[in-house]
Amino acid sequence: MFGRWLARATVVALTVSLFIVSTGSLLAAPPAQEDQIAIFFPADNAVVSGVVEIVGSVTHPNFDRYSLYYAPGPAPTAQSVWTPIVLDVRTPVVNDVLATWDTTALTGDGQRVVPDGVYTLTLVRWRQGSTSPDQVFVRNITVRNEGVETPTPTLTPLPTPVPMTPTPVPIEQPPTATPRPTPTLGPGETPPPPGESEKDGETPFDLSVARAAFLRGVRITLLLFGLWGLYVAGKIGFRYYLRTYRTRPPGQG
Numbered sequence: 001m002f003g004r005w006l007a008r009a010t011v012v013a014l015t016v017s018l019f020i021v022s023t024g025s026l027l028a029a030p031p032a033q034e035d036q037i038a039i040f041f042p043a044d045n046a047v048v049s050g051v052v053e054i055v056g057s058v059t060h061p062n063f064d065r066y067s068l069y070y071a072p073g074p075a076p077t078a079q080s081v082w083t084p085i086v087l088d089v090r091t092p093v094v095n096d097v098l099a100t101w102d103t104t105a106l107t108g109d110g111q112r113v114v115p116d117g118v119y120t121l122t123l124v125r126w127r128q129g130s131t132s133p134d135q136v137f138v139r140n141i142t143v144r145n146e147g148v149e150t151p152t153p154t155l156t157p158l159p160t161p162v163p164m165t166p167t168p169v170p171i172e173q174p175p176t177a178t179p180r181p182t183p184t185l186g187p188g189e190t191p192p193p194p195g196e197s198e199k200d201g202e203t204p205f206d207l208s209v210a211r212a213a214f215l216r217g218v219r220i221t222l223l224l225f226g227l228w229g230l231y232v233a234g235k236i237g238f239r240y241y242l243r244t245y246r247t248r249p250p251g252q253g
């Protein structure tokens with residue numbers, strides 16, 4: 001009895017152990033964020049100009065924020081005057097752009113904000129719960145914008161338009177009507193009256209067509225007269241029959 005209970009307890013213990021081992025990766029805490037603070041570009045003794053992308057990393061398990069500054073001089077001193085490039089960035093950066101430093105910016109009176117010369121950069125990181133920030137420096141950075149040729153866009157002149165010479169297009173004119181020759185009148189002949197001479201382009205009058213139309217009209221007229229005559233004859237005959245029938249003595253069939 002005791003052996004059976006011990007065997008069951010062993011099986012349950014093994015099952016629980018396997019379950020814990022298999023799900024341990026799901027219950028494990030996420031890896032802590034790395035502790036990094038560095039500027040990769042520009043490096044010490046670099047020469048820069050124009051708009052400079054400052055590349056680096058700034059992370060920490062208790063990361064709060066970071067800022068970037070520059071100051072005149074090849075190295076930081078107690079008298080360095082620091083000017084911010086970016087302030088209080090709340091997002092950690094890993095091997096990417098920390099800030100953009102425009103060394104060509106101008107003041108309101110047209111002076112350069114960052115004159116040519118030697119400068120120092122510093123990256124400052126604050127951690128949550130800490131009152132002293134972490135700080136790294138990049139020394140002896142030379143800003144050189146004077147003498148750096150800025151490519152000027154070359155304007156390509158437009159080609160001079162070639163004047164177009166109009167090409168004459170021939171226009172067909174309607175054919176000129178050739179005057180018909182005037183018949184020469186013999187002795188004693190008179191010219192035909194106006195309107196009876198044949199005009200140009202007109203079809204001569206066809207007498208056969210006129211004759212056929214006339215005969216057709218005569219036939220239709222005769223047919224109508226014949227029908228009318230039959231109608232009148234029938235009407236007269238019908239009246240005569242009625243008159244004769246009324247005047248006949250009674251008793252005659």
